[in-house]
Amino acid sequence: MRVVKLIVVLVISGIWLNGCGNDDGLSLSEPLENEVNEFVWSAMNIFYYWQAEVPDLSDSKNDFSLNTFLNSYSTPESLFDDLLYEDDRFSWIVDDYEELEASFQGVSKSFGYDLGLVRISSESDDLMAYIKYVVPGGPAESAGLKRGDIFTQVDGAQLTIGNYISALFQSTNYTLTLATIQDNTILQTDQEVSLTAVELSENPILLSEVLEVDGVKVGYLMYNQFINNNSYHEELNNVFGTFNTEGITDVVLDLRYNGGGSLLTSRILASMLYGNASSDDILGSIIYNDKLAEFNSDLSFLTSIPVFDSEGEQTSTLPMNRLNLNRIFILTSGSSASASEFIIAGLQPYMDVTLIGTTTVGKNVGSVTLYDSDDYLKSGVLNPNHKYAIQPIISQLANSVGFTDYIDGFDPNIEVNEIDYLEDLKPLGDPSEPLLAEALGVITGVARVERPNDSGMEAIRIAPKQTETILLDDESVPNVIKSMILN
Incomplete structure (x- = not known):
């Protein structure tokens, strides 16, 4: 049981009633449907830096209406997202803390490189990716990739503002089509490199x-x-x-x-x-x-x-x-x-x-x-x-x-x-x-x-x-x- 417990006590005609109801069947709170939702709300209510700025994290929620509020969310993720302050760009929720802990130790599924994304021109949504560095012993190094290598296509499709997340960050294997730059012009090559992500520890x-x-x-x-x-x-x-x-x-x-x-x-x-x-x-x-x-x-x-x-x-x-x-x-x-x-x-x-x-x-x-x-x-x-x-x-x-x-x-x-x-x-x-x-x-x-001279290219901030x-x-x-x- 959590030490900080959400307990509802109500006084009606001098009689104390608990939040689950009384012997006469008077229900003051509906049953909680998702215990993860309670954890998310209570933790955010106590620790979140902007707690006072989020009406749904108000201490007044800590009464018989709380379960009704929590039950209106089908997933902990949707509840968490709605509890975030409007200027918060950095909080997140995970469904497996072991994977999270591994990532904090530099261990994750990885292709073994860090990349940058560049918008080729302000008139186009097409993107170009370049390799910032390769991780020693990783798949990218084994495939012969190096810092400065450039690619514009993943699995034969042009990278764009609309598809780069799914193409690059939601797959564990793909094929890159490499390109070069000459006189500020991107030239496609026929060279393809196939990569499969592995669990990799990256030395900082x-x-x-x-x-x-x-x-x-x-x-x-x-x-x-x-x-x-x-x-x-x-x-x-x-x-x-x-x-x-x-x-x-x-x-x-x-x-x-x-x-x-x-x-x-x-x-x-x-x-x-x-x-x-x-x-x-x-x-x-x-x-x-x-x-x-x-x-x-x-x-x-x-x-x-x-x-x-x-x-x-x-x-x-x-x-x-x-x-x-x-x-x-x-x-x-x-x-x-x-x-x-x-x-x-x-x-x-x-x-x-x-x-x-x-x-x-x-x-x-x-x-x-x-x-x-x-x-x-x-x-x-x-x-x-x-x-x-x-x-x-x-x-x-x-x-x-x-x-x-x-x-x-x-x-x-x-x-x-x-x-x-x-x-x-x-x-x-x-x-x-x-x-x-x-x-x-x-x-x-x-x-x-x-x-x-300014290349006219624009760096894209990756998620x-x-x-x-x-x-x-x-x-x-x-x-x-x-x-x-x-x-």
Whole structure:
């Protein structure tokens, strides 16, 4: 039984009646038809950041009319959608939390590449797709695909605004027809590549290098998802150990394809970048709705990475490799969101942050996975009858000076759009790759890239991945939830 229970008590002529009726058959509430609907409503009523702005989440619903309201929805998905605040772009519901948890750990059915979609012209709905990067060991790499490869057709049909979701994201196998670009003209080829999705673990560290350019040593890190995984944390720590050993003077952090993830992991990365942090420095704070506000807590910088044994118990701490930087260059795009943006906001009060690329998504809110259990957490007593979970926005994030206003995204200091370079898209980490080249040019004082003419192509924002969120997975957040439920 849930600790926060929806109990209806009514007084009629001095007699207390429960919500199920009385001995005379007086019914005050119709029976609940779908227990998942009750879970969805109660969790949203307590934790949803915009609860006060949604009339159907009002506490006044918590009476004999609630079951009637819940029974008017045939599915939990339709109820959840109707409970969302009009400006909420980021909350979602799933019917299998195990698949959701796997995706947060970088494991999912995948073709092994990340792609971008481009509208060929403003007068047409036709699209072109290009490969941003391939995942080592995945189907795309095995098929010989590489960064910069272009295709316009899937299973023989032209990609369009109307069909790209079904063509690319609702199938586990398909055939791509490749194309090339010459003089801003797309040329079809006869080359076809067939792919089948497999369960694949993607390391968030796609690339890390020490680049020596004009006598300056620069650390380059392409980081593609904030995954709360101790082995990935240790690998990240080793990258910064190498940066320290090599004596790098600047870091270029490539977040252009990073849609977000773990808040804890973003704190770890920020702590490695800002090595001058004192115990009084914070990256930011979590702002909850009024029901949770009294449990608000600061997000202090971390000084160590937990190391766990095979049973998951903490056995020791691994000293953190930290850099003493006073500036950082961050590469961004319209795919940079959530925890990536929180890194930007959190570091700005402490360092000179230069953004290169295009405007970020604009997600200054955080979410948590809520389960149908007695405390809404995975650690509680789970309802065995289903695997539904919700991922609602429960907070807004502020940096150390209270800045929260980046809902329209962060604009770059230096604008570079990689789709203008699709005719010859350089490998990631190559000093001539346009976004990286701009950063190296500022660092060394030597311009390193020639700007092309605007291609006239328009990047299409692909439906967000489930990982495109700030996951409030720090221990303080479950403690806030438990405190709320138990008090």
